[in-house]
Amino acid sequence: MLIDGFGRKVDYLRVSVTERCNFRCQYCMPEKPFSWVPKENLLSYEDLFKFIKVAIDEGIKKVRITGGEPLLREGLDEFIKMVYDYKNDIDLALTTNGFLLPKAAQKLKDAGLKRINISLDSLNPATASKIAQKNVLETVLKGIQAADDAGLKIKINCVPIKGINDEDVLEVLDFCKEKGYTVRFIEFMENHHAKDGAKGLNSDEIKQRVSKKYENFEIVPRDTSSPAQYYKLEDGYEFGIIEPHKDDFCSACNRIRLTAEGYLIPCLYFEDAMSIKDAVRANKIDEATAILKKVLEDKPEKNKWSVKDDNEVSSRAFYQTGG
Ligand SMILES: Nc1nc2c(ncn2[C@@H]2O[C@H](COP(=O)(O)OP(=O)(O)OP(=O)(O)O)[C@@H](O)[C@H]2O)c(=O)[nH]1
Numbered sequence: 001m002l003i004d005g006f007g008r009k010v011d012y013l014r015v016s017v018t019e020r021c022n023f024r025c026q027y028c029m030p031e032k033p034f035s036w037v038p039k040e041n042l043l044s045y046e047d048l049f050k051f052i053k054v055a056i057d058e059g060i061k062k063v064r065i066t067g068g069e070p071l072l073r074e075g076l077d078e079f080i081k082m083v084y085d086y087k088n089d090i091d092l093a094l095t096t097n098g099f100l101l102p103k104a105a106q107k108l109k110d111a112g113l114k115r116i117n118i119s120l121d122s123l124n125p126a127t128a129s130k131i132a133q134k135n136v137l138e139t140v141l142k143g144i145q146a147a148d149d150a151g152l153k154i155k156i157n158c159v160p161i162k163g164i165n166d167e168d169v170l171e172v173l174d175f176c177k178e179k180g181y182t183v184r185f186i187e188f189m190e191n192h193h194a195k196d197g198a199k200g201l202n203s204d205e206i207k208q209r210v211s212k213k214y215e216n217f218e219i220v221p222r223d224t225s226s227p228a229q230y231y232k233l234e235d236g237y238e239f240g241i242i243e244p245h246k247d248d249f250c251s252a253c254n255r256i257r258l259t260a261e262g263y264l265i266p267c268l269y270f271e272d273a274m275s276i277k278d279a280v281r282a283n284k285i286d287e288a289t290a291i292l293k294k295v296l297e298d299k300p301e302k303n304k305w306s307v308k309d310d311n312e313v314s315s316r317a318f319y320q321t322g323g
C-alpha cells in the first residue's frame, strides 16, 4: 500500500502520454507552446508500462490515461491492452477531448478500457469553437456517441468560464442527464498557461446556475476515490463539481501523476517533480520504486488555489501534467 507523508492512501495514477493537443482551450493552452518536447525525450509505451507495473504492484488500483490529447499518440489501444492484460481488475480510464473518438472508441473498448471522461464545455457550436479555438462540437458529439455505442461508461467534464460558457451550465447538465452520463463542472484552476484574464465560475456560482431550473438538490457524501463532490437532484440524477479552491479539497487526495517525459509529479499545483526515466530505461526497477516512495513522502498537503479571496496562480501546465 502507498501512503504519503500526510498519511493519505495513494491508489490512483494518472499517466500523460503526450503534451501535444489538437485543441487550444483558453483555460489550458490558448497558443501552441514555443516548442514541444522532442520525441526522443518521451518514454516509450514499454517504459511507461514498466513504471505502471511497479505502481500496480505497490498498490495502485486506478490508472487514468490523459494528456495533452492522448488519442494523438499512435498505438494507444495497444498500450491500454498492455495494462489491462497485466491486471484486468484495475479501474482503467481515459480522459480525452473526444475529437478522435469516432474512429477510436470501439478499439479502446476492445483493448480493455472501462471508462472514459470527455470534455464538453458547451452545446453551442460557436461557443465550443471559441473555447477550443477550432470548430469542434459536431465531431466531439459524434465521439461521445461512439463511446456510448461501444459500451464505455461516460463522464463529461465542463469548465465554465465567465463571459464565454458560464450560461451553458444548465444545457450541458440537461444533455448529460438525458443521455445518462455523469457531468462534472470543474472550477477553473488559475495557471500561467491559460489565456490572460480567464476567470472561472466557482462552485457556488455553478450551483446558482443549476438552481435556476432545479431548485432543490442535496449534497451526496463524498466518495474520496474521485475529486468531485456530487449533488443529487430531486429525480435522483447526480452531478459533480470539482472544487479545488475549497480548503478541504486536498485532504482526500489519492493521486500522483506521471508525464510522458517520465516525471513523477506529486501535486497538480506545484512544479516539484522527480524523473523515473533513467531508472526505467535501465530496467532499474528498485530505483524506480524508491523514487516513487520519495515523491510520495514529499507530496504537499494542499494546493494554493484555496488561499482565500486572492487565488494564487500555478505555473504548472495542465496539458503537460494531464489535468
Ligand atoms: N486540483 C486538482 N484537480 C484535479 C485533480 N484530479 C482531477 N482534477 C481536475 O478534475 C479534472 C477531471 O479529471 P478527470 O481526468 O476527468 O479524472 P477524475 O475526475 O479523477 O475521474 P474519475 O475517476 O472519473 O472521478 C482534471 O483535469 C482536473 O482539472 C487533483 O488531484 N487536483
Ligand SMILES: C[S@@+](CC[C@H](N)C(=O)[O-])C[C@H]1O[C@@H](n2cnc3c(N)ncnc32)[C@H](O)[C@@H]1O
Residues within 6 Å of the ligand: 021, 027, 028, 066, 067, 068, 069, 070, 095, 096, 097, 117, 118, 119, 157, 158, 159, 186, 187, 188, 189, 190, 191, 194, 318, 319, 322, 323
Ligand atoms: C488537460 S486535459 C487532458 C485530456 C484531454 N485533452 C481533455 O481535454 O479532456 C484534462 C482535463 O483538464 C481540464 N483542464 C484543463 N485546464 C484546466 C484549468 N485551467 N482548470 C481546470 N480544468 C482544466 C480539462 O477541462 C480536461 O477535463
Ligand code: SF4
Residues within 6 Å of the ligand: 021, 022, 023, 024, 025, 028, 029, 067, 068, 069, 097, 119, 318, 319
Ligand atoms: S484541455 Fe485538453 S483539449 Fe483542451 S487544450 Fe488542454 S489538453 Fe487540449
Ligand code: SF4
Residues within 6 Å of the ligand: 244, 249, 250, 253, 254, 255, 266, 267, 268, 269, 300, 301, 302, 303
Ligand atoms: S491540488 Fe495537489 S494535493 Fe490537492 S488534490 Fe490536487 S494533486 Fe492532490
